[in-house]
Amino acid sequence: MPLQLPPLTAIRVFEAAARQGSFTKAAAELGMTQAAVSYQIKLLEERVGAPLFLRKPRQVVLTEVGSRMVPTVTEAFGLLSEAYQVARAGSGGTLGISTVHTFASNWLAPRIGSFQLRHPNIAVRLDTSSALVDFSREEMDIGIRSGSGKWPGLAAHFLLRSQYSPMLSPRLAESIGGIKEPADLLKLRILNPADIWWKDWFAKANVPADALDRMPDTSLGSQAAEANAAMAGQGVTVLTTALFTAELAEGRLIQPFELTAHGGDYWLVYPEGRRNVPKIRAFREWIMAELNCPTDTTGG
Amino acid sequence: MPLQLPPLTAIRVFEAAARQGSFTKAAAELGMTQAAVSYQIKLLEERVGAPLFLRKPRQVVLTEVGSRMVPTVTEAFGLLSEAYQVARAGSGGTLGISTVHTFASNWLAPRIGSFQLRHPNIAVRLDTSSALVDFSREEMDIGIRSGSGKWPGLAAHFLLRSQYSPMLSPRLAESIGGIKEPADLLKLRILNPADIWWKDWFAKANVPADALDRMPDTSLGSQAAEANAAMAGQGVTVLTTALFTAELAEGRLIQPFELTAHGGDYWLVYPEGRRNVPKIRAFREWIMAELNCPTDTTGG
DNA sequence: CCCACACATAAGGCCATTTAATGGGTCGTG
């Protein structure tokens, strides 16, 4: 049996009226007219089967039945209000970020600390998965994706252009006497020959790359993993330059050619309707500032 | 600041959906369609600013925000339901009866015990006042009035015909050698000469009663009080015969003539809309049976 | 591969709720 409840609108009005001792004042508090209050109280009285107020000349006073109801009702509304507030605030408690490995490890992880410093009350949960997030199935607030910037139902903000270029360890380059021209790369082991980025880059470099098709695919599934392999001298791969500035600066990787091609850009995405949820706004503003993006680079 | 509350309809739906783990089942429980549930949940999610359910293939499961809300919400609804039920039941706790002195002391008081025996869970509060009750101003459930049987907004049931006739103490009658004919009464002190009942009765007895107008009015305001004065031998008064059967039987009062006139009858009244409130129904059925009235003697 | 199942969405209608206007009753005041 599904728990018999009073008419909720009416009981809300009742609570206010009881507290104010006046229908008129209750109406003002609730932002409605005195007539509406009168109506709702009457309704509730009919449902309860007893008068809840005595209509005295200048005021209304609770009957015995009415006054017995008040404390419990007040308490119940207190609970509801509390739960509601907590949920609203609590929804700002944890920020779930779904991102691809590469971006997480090479860009986000080193910088996320500054976000947390600025927003100490927002806990961050980072989830790195290669699959695209479905916000209606997973408890995530925002995603960072690579793609075109157009996803139905999602707001997207451009983060950075995915410029990619071949990279390898300096020692591997030396081992064949240095990389002089793009074709030299084909002498080395290509970690992810099936990657379309290779084809694009060689095409842009005007180098026929049919050889790629005959190489075994040893791709590791993420730029981060392949970067590690490359740093270990196991081969050469194409990487997003913006995400490996540190490795390049430290000399753990080298980028033999200035020439870059560009693939799907990185975008910050989240459900369209949640644009102004505080924690989402906070993250958006932080990351846009961090990347020196104009704040209105909405995709679509 | 008036305590910010969530949309109550929506949160009611939310509670059911959370408990059922299914929008469809919640809809069934609440007697509405699945679409309506979906709508309400979405509404609440927008207000809260966070998803409350994750839409999994064959079911919905609460998000963290959602699951934190459930216990408090459930408790709140429990309280509301309880308060409501108590009020509905509690409204049967006390029966407030407003009646005139005469009827209370001469008819109701001796018999009310039998009502309480039959309905031990209904407490009776008797309020005797000469003024007419205004049910919207005083915490009364039923009234017993003398009158025409027509009061706007009130249901009225005929109780008994108000037959009245002069009465006095046997000793007073003897003091003038007995009452032989109606005109003899005018030799005695008339307690309430201004009462219209005297005029009516003398008219019906074909006795000119102009003398009444010259007598000082010593009326005491209620039949009960005047009956007491009459029993004390202070004079003669007109009384409702049905209410003084005991005094007549015991010889404390005598009714010299069979002739009666009749005034406003006695009626049981209560607010029209409360006809089926249990305690009111109980009292109505009891008193009608007690008086051998047909149960449908509604006035008007 | 197709059907069953569960939730989402769109369009439209109904009814509860609200509002505006009015009336009745009491109190305070000149």
Next chain:
DNA sequence: CACGACCCATTAAATGGCCTTATGTGTGGG
């Protein structure tokens, strides 16, 4: 004592929240 201020009840009419019907989408099972 008459008048205005204040408060609640009532009526009729307008509004819009909520519900339903109908349909779409995605998933899992046979």
